[in-house]
Amino acid sequence: MSVPLLQLKDLQVCYGSRVALDVPELAVSEHETLAVIGPNGAGKTTLLHALALLLPKVDRGALLFRGKPLDYKHDGLAYRRRVAVVFQEPLLCDASVYDNVALGLRFRGRSRAEILDRANLWLERLGIEHLRRCSSRTLSGGEAQRVSLARAFAVEPEVLLLDEPFSALDAPTRAQLVDDLRGLLSSARTTTVFVTHHRGEALMLGDRIVVLAEGRVQQMDEPSRVFTAPINEAVANIVGMEMIVPATILGQRDGMLQVQVNDHTVSVVSGEIPWVEGEPALVCLRPEDIHFACVAGNDRAGPPAQSPGESWNRLTGRIAGITPLGGQFRVKVDCGFPLVALVNRPLFLEGFLKVGNEADVHFRADAAHLIRRHERTSG
CATH class of the missing domain: 3.40.50.300 (P-loop containing nucleotide triphosphate hydrolases)
Known part of the structure; x- marks a missing residue:
């Protein structure tokens, strides 16, 4: 070496x-x-x-x-x-x-x-x-x-x-x-x-x-x-994982780790950390990985056709806030816990994204990252 x-x-x-x-x-x-x-x-x-x-x-x-x-x-x-x-x-x-x-x-x-x-x-x-x-x-x-x-x-x-x-x-x-x-x-x-x-x-x-x-x-x-x-x-927090949500490990199903986030069950790729049922965790997500499937009853293009081994999560919530960011918009959705998506201008101009509207959002299982709750240092 x-x-x-x-x-x-x-x-x-x-x-x-x-x-x-x-x-x-x-x-x-x-x-x-x-x-x-x-x-x-x-x-x-x-x-x-x-x-x-x-x-x-x-x-x-x-x-x-x-x-x-x-x-x-x-x-x-x-x-x-x-x-x-x-x-x-x-x-x-x-x-x-x-x-x-x-x-x-x-x-x-x-x-x-x-x-x-x-x-x-x-x-x-x-x-x-x-x-x-x-x-x-x-x-x-x-x-x-x-x-x-x-x-x-x-x-x-x-x-x-x-x-x-x-x-x-x-x-x-x-x-x-x-x-x-x-x-x-x-x-x-x-x-x-x-x-x-x-x-x-x-x-x-x-x-x-x-x-x-x-x-x-x-x-x-x-x-x-x-x-x-x-x-x-x-x-x-330092690298910009804007959504860091408390969760509880439920177990494995179909090769995916199932975790409970409030009243939702979410599929996550387990990664390298061994988990046990009932263990507290944190689910980390980036805004660019959150996509809209349906807003106010208007269907959007849902998750793409799944490849073998892929899994998507779909949750329903209500739009709680919209912040303009130049060519994009930051849209906050209350699903019982906050999700934040970055939306480009053409989608926003369609007019469906309004505060108070119901929205279905989805994200890939491998876009969610699990870390142990309260863990502070690395080995």
Whole structure:
């Protein structure tokens, strides 16, 4: 087995009596992009600072680089020359864009020719070559962050650490920068740890995702696993499982797990967790997996023809609320418990979706995910 490029072992960081970060183990493979998500105060920035050797001290544990433990006091400068960090707020000198991009190369003692070549290369790749002579004071937020990224990539770091670099940008600028960064990471293959509270960014950029809450790693897996099979309620909330409903296990039938949710019996794919009859659970669903079959007596296209092994749930409720979301509408249905669906504009304009109307909704058994009730941490 290859040695991880970066590895944290038994790391704990405390601020006074509060444990800010407690990570038994975390490894980052070479050429991997690891996305770290979590709510405010989860320990994301502390984790990034630990990986950058920027913390004044740790209470215990070690950071290993290519299998070698690093000393926070003696190895900091040499290690940080192999690392580039981009922070939430662009840290630019009062100089031209070109000089800012070239700064890290000058600090590392590169030749004038190499500095010129590499700075110009990354000015072009980040789409800011036309700004090379402009003062950093004249830049927009998006332009300034492009300069920060160009400066980081130009030094060819072995590790790139990104601390919510797009959080202060407007939505269109942010979306374009994330898309550009995805292409750059794919081509440069730079080992990257990307901290964000934005789920879409984590999905777009991460080869794996780490979910942090209360200073602890709750789950670390491929994006599809984290977002469709959260390990506990904390992760389910963080990754946007909008419906987390208490349920009770009834047993198996026709290869499906049957669970009771209020007065309804719902079929769920059992997954990897062993369940016993009578056990309390939580059913997790995403709005995009809820579909309308019939509204106010007007039949919609019900569940598609079932393939072997497929199972659909169909419930009846009443529309309790509608919220416009640009090109979609968020429709809340009271089925004795709340279900939320995302509806596109053409369906909404048919006029059947009105508050108070009765509605039949359906969702696939494998769209529902079960977690143990009150489970808080992962193994």
